[in-house]
Amino acid sequence: MTEYNFAYLDEQTKRMIRRAILKGLAIPGYQVPFASREMPMPYGWGTGGVQVSAAVLTPDDTLKVIDQGADDTTNAISIRRFFEKTAGVAVTEATSDASVIQTRHRIPEEPLRDDQILVYQVPIPEPLRFLEPSEVETRKMHSLEEYGLMHVKLYEDISQHGAIATAYAYPVKVEGRYVMDPSPIPKFDNPKLEMAAIQLFGAGREQRIYAIPPYTQVVSLDFDDYPFEATKADHACDLCGAEDSYLDELIVDDAGARMFMCSDTDYCAKRRAQGHVGAQAAEDAA
Amino acid sequence: MTPLLQVTDIAKFYGQRIGCTGVSFDLYPGEVMGIVGESGSGKSTLLNCLAGHLTPDRGSVCFDTRADGLRDTVSMSEPERRMLSRTDWAFVHQHARDGLRMNVSAGGNVGERLMAVGARHYGDIREAATDWLGRVEISVDRIDDRPTAFSGGMQQRLQIARNLVTGPRLVFMDEPTGGLDVSVQARLLDLLRGLVREMNLSAIIVTHDLAVVRLLADRLMVMKDGHVVETGLTDQVLDDPQHRYTQLLVSSVLQV
Amino acid sequence: MINVENVSKSFTLHNQGAARIPVMHGASFQVAPGECVALVGVSGAGKSTLMRMLYGNYLAQSGRIQIGEVDVASAAPREILQLRRYSLGYVSQFLRVVPRVSTVDVVAEPLLATGWDRSDALARAEILLTRLNVPERLWSLSPTTFSGGEQQRVNIARGFAYDYPALLLDEPTASLDATNRAVVLEMIAAAKARGAAIVGIFHDDAARAQVCDREIDVTAFTPKAVA
Numbered sequence: 001m002t003e004y005n006f007a008y009l010d011e012q013t014k015r016m017i018r019r020a021i022l023k024g025l026a027i028p029g030y031q032v033p034f035a036s037r038e039m040p041m042p043y044g045w046g047t048g049g050v051q052v053s054a055a056v057l058t059p060d061d062t063l064k065v066i067d068q069g070a071d072d073t074t075n076a077i078s079i080r081r082f083f084e085k086t087a088g089v090a091v092t093e094a095t096s097d098a099s100v101i102q103t104r105h106r107i108p109e110e111p112l113r114d115d116q117i118l119v120y121q122v123p124i125p126e127p128l129r130f131l132e133p134s135e136v137e138t139r140k141m142h143s144l145e146e147y148g149l150m151h152v153k154l155y156e157d158i159s160q161h162g163a164i165a166t167a168y169a170y171p172v173k174v175e176g177r178y179v180m181d182p183s184p185i186p187k188f189d190n191p192k193l194e195m196a197a198i199q200l201f202g203a204g205r206e207q208r209i210y211a212i213p214p215y216t217q218v219v220s221l222d223f224d225d226y227p228f229e230a231t232k233a234d235h236a237c238d239l240c241g242a243e244d245s246y247l248d249e250l251i252v253d254d255a256g257a258r259m260f261m262c263s264d265t266d267y268c269a270k271r272r273a274q275g276h277v278g279a280q281a282a283e284d285a286a
Numbered sequence: 287m288t289p290l291l292q293v294t295d296i297a298k299f300y301g302q303r304i305g306c307t308g309v310s311f312d313l314y315p316g317e318v319m320g321i322v323g324e325s326g327s328g329k330s331t332l333l334n335c336l337a338g339h340l341t342p343d344r345g346s347v348c349f350d351t352r353a354d355g356l357r358d359t360v361s362m363s364e365p366e367r368r369m370l371s372r373t374d375w376a377f378v379h380q381h382a383r384d385g386l387r388m389n390v391s392a393g394g395n396v397g398e399r400l401m402a403v404g405a406r407h408y409g410d411i412r413e414a415a416t417d418w419l420g421r422v423e424i425s426v427d428r429i430d431d432r433p434t435a436f437s438g439g440m441q442q443r444l445q446i447a448r449n450l451v452t453g454p455r456l457v458f459m460d461e462p463t464g465g466l467d468v469s470v471q472a473r474l475l476d477l478l479r480g481l482v483r484e485m486n487l488s489a490i491i492v493t494h495d496l497a498v499v500r501l502l503a504d505r506l507m508v509m510k511d512g513h514v515v516e517t518g519l520t521d522q523v524l525d526d527p528q529h530r531y532t533q534l535l536v537s538s539v540l541q542v
Numbered sequence: 543m544i545n546v547e548n549v550s551k552s553f554t555l556h557n558q559g560a561a562r563i564p565v566m567h568g569a570s571f572q573v574a575p576g577e578c579v580a581l582v583g584v585s586g587a588g589k590s591t592l593m594r595m596l597y598g599n600y601l602a603q604s605g606r607i608q609i610g611e612v613d614v615a616s617a618a619p620r621e622i623l624q625l626r627r628y629s630l631g632y633v634s635q636f637l638r639v640v641p642r643v644s645t646v647d648v649v650a651e652p653l654l655a656t657g658w659d660r661s662d663a664l665a666r667a668e669i670l671l672t673r674l675n676v677p678e679r680l681w682s683l684s685p686t687t688f689s690g691g692e693q694q695r696v697n698i699a700r701g702f703a704y705d706y707p708a709l710l711l712d713e714p715t716a717s718l719d720a721t722n723r724a725v726v727l728e729m730i731a732a733a734k735a736r737g738a739a740i741v742g743i744f745h746d747d748a749a750r751a752q753v754c755d756r757e758i759d760v761t762a763f764t765p766k767a768v769a
Binding site for chain 3 (some may be wrong): 461473528
C-alpha cells in the first residue's frame with residue numbers, strides 16, 4: 001500500500017482532525033466544527049466516522065466496524081476493507097480484541113475498556129435542529145445553556161403518544177453542561193454512554209466532531225413524572241437466550257412468524273460458543 | 287415607588303437616518319403605555335430597542351429586576367437579558383407565527399417558557415397549559431393541535447398565553463391586533479385588558495390604531511420622524527391634542 | 543375638596559392656519575365636601591370644557607385645579623390616573639367601553655380597578671343595576687347595543703359604583719324616565735350625604751333645583767373676545 005498515505009488522509013488533515021478531537025474531549029458534548037474532507041464514499045455512509053477513525057488509528061491498532069450491531073453488513077464491510085487497504089491495520093469482529101471500534105447506531109453489549117476507542121457515525125449532530133432550524137440560534141442556545149426546547153420535544157412525545165416515544169437518538173446532557181445527540185443509537189444503549197472507553201462522534205456532512213471522555217456523566221433527559229427508561233423488546237434472544245441484550249425483530253415466513261435475536265452479532269456468537277441456547281436454537285436441535 | 291422601567295435618552299440610527307432619538311420615560315407597575323405614529327415614525331425601532339432586540343446607539347433602559355433592583359438592560363450581559371426576556375418580559379408580535387413555534391402543539395407552545403426556566407414535571411406543565419388555554423378562551427380539546435390549524439385570532443391568543451404563562455411583569459406588544467378582523471380585535475382587546483388588570487401587568491403597546499390605545503393604554507406617546515412629539519394621558523392626548531402632528535393624526539381618523 | 547383658581551384655556555388649531563381660540567379665562571370657584579354645584583350658562587359657554595379640565599381630559603393653559611391633594615392642571619399622567627381611580631368619578635353622557643364586555647362587568651370595573659374582590663364587586667354592580675331598573679336579562683350583554691336610556695343608566699351605575707370623594711356629573715338625568723330620574727336624584731343626594739363634592743351640568747331645571755346647593759355661571763369665565 002504505497003499509493004495512499006497511512007489511513008488515506010494526509011498528515012495535515014489528520015492533525016486538524018486530532019485538534020478537533022482533543023478540543024471535543026476537553027469540552028465534553030460540545031460540537032467542534034472541522035474541515036470535513038471528501039471521502040471516497042457517499043455522505044450517509046459514515047464519512048464523519050471514517051475521518052475520525054483515520055485520525056486516531058495507528059499501525060498497531062486492531063479495528064472493528066459494526067453497523068446496527070452487525071459486523072457483516074455492506075456498510076461495515078466496506079469501511080473495514082477501506083482501512084485494511086489504506087492503513088493495513090488488523091481487523092476483528094471480536095469486541096474485546098478491538099482497540100478502535102467504528103459504529104453506526106449501536107454500542108456493543110460487552111463493556112468497553114479504557115484502552116479502547118469507540119467512534120460513532122453521526123448523521124445530524126445538532127439535537128435542537130428539528131425544533132430550531134437556525135444554526136445561529138442553536139449555537140447561542142448551547143452557549144447560554146438554554147435547553148428548554150429539548151424538553152418541548154419530549155413534551156410533544158408524551159402529549160401525542162402518552163409516553164416518551166423517542167426510541168433512538170435520545171438526547172442526553174453531558175457532564176451537566178452540553179445537551180448532545182448520541183447519534184441514532186437505541187435509547188437502550190444510553191446508560192452505556194458512561195463507560196471506560198473514549199467515545200468520539202464524527203458528522204462528515206455537517207462537519208462536526210464531539211466527544212465523551214472516559215467515565216463522564218451522561219444523563220438522559222426526562223420529566224420527573226415520566227422518567228427515562230432504557231427499553232428493549234420484552235423477549236430473550238431466540239439464538240443465544242440472552243435477556244439483557246438489545247434485540248432485532250425478524251419476520252421469518254409469510255405467515256408472519258417472527259424471531260428475536262441479538263443485534264450485536266459478536267455478542268450473540270460468543271454466547272452461543274459458550275453453550276448458551278435460545279428458544280429457536282433449542283427447537284432446531286430437537 | 288420605583289418605576290418598573292426607566293428609559294433615558296434612547297437613540298438608534300440607521301447610518302445617517304434617524305430610527306428614533308431622545309426618547310425618555312418612566313413606566314410604573316400596572317401602567318399601560320401606547321406608542322402611536324405612522325409607518326416609519328420610529329415606534330417599532332423604539333420598541334425593539336426597549337425589548338433588547340436592537341442595541342440602541344445611545345441611552346439606557348433600566349428595568350427593576352427582582353434580584354438587584356434597577357439594572358440597565360442595554361449594558362447587561364446577553365444571558366441575563368435573554369433570561370429576562372423569558373421570565374419577567376414578554377413580547378407579543380404582530381404576526382403570531384413570529385412568536386409561536388408553528389410545528390409544536392398549542393400545549394407545547396405554552397409550556398416552552400416553563401420548561402425554559404426549569405419545569406420538569408409533565409403533569410404540572412400540562413396543567414398550566416390547560417389553565418392558560420382556558421384563560422385565553424381556547425378550547426382545551428385543542429391543546430394537542432398545532433397552531434397552523436388555528437384561526438388568526440386564536441393564534442394571537444395562543445401567543446399571549448405562551449408569553450404570560452411565566453407571570454411576566456412587562457409586556458411589549460407590536461400591533462397586537464393588526465391584521466385581525468374587527469370583531470376578533472374586540473375580543474382580543476377585552477382579553478388583554480382583563481389580563482393586564484388581573485396580573486397587574488405593565489405594557490408598552492405599539493400601534494397605529496388610535497381606538498386600540500384608547501381602550502388599552504393609560505398613557506400615550508406620539509412619535510413622528512423618530513422623535514416623541516407629544517405625551518400625556520391617553521384620553522387627554524386624543525381629545526385635546528397639542529402638537530400639530532397629533533392634531534392631524536386625531537382628525538384623520540374616520541368616525542363611525 | 544375642589545378648588546379651581548384662575549384657570550384659562552384656549553385651543554390652537556395648527557392645521558387650520560394655527561387659529562387660536564380662547565375659550566375660558568380666569569375661572570375660579572370652590573366646592574366643599576357634601577356640596578353639589580351646578581355649572582350653568584348658555585350653550586357654548588364652556589360648561590363641558592370646564593368639566594373636562596376638571597377631569598384632566600383637557601389641558602388647562604394656566605391656573606390651578608386642586609382636587610384633594612392633586613393639582614390636575616400640573617400633575618403627571620400617573621397622578622391623574624391615581625386620582626381618577628380613587629378620588630374623582632365622572633359620569634359622562636357617553637358610554638365608551640370595549641364592545642364585548644358584559645354590562646355587569648362594565649359597572650364593576652371601577653371597583654375591580656381599586657382592588658375590590660371580584661365577587662363583591664359584581665354583587666355591588668348587581669345592586670346598582672337593580673336599583674336603576676336595568677332588566678336582569680341585559681346584565682350579561684354588552685351595553686353597546688342598548689337604548690340611549692339604558693346606556694345612560696349603565697353609565698350612572700358605573701359612575702356611582704365606587705364612593706369617590708369628588709364626582710363630576712354631565713347631564714345625569716338626560717334621557718331618563720320619571721322613575722329612574724328620581725332614583726338618580728336620590729343617589730346624588732346620598733353621595734352628598736356621605737360627603738362627596740359634586741360638580742354637575744343639569745339641563746333639567748327641576749333636578750338642578752332639587753340637588754344643587756348653588757350655581758356657577760360659566761359665562762363669567764368666557765373670554766370677552768368670544769362673548
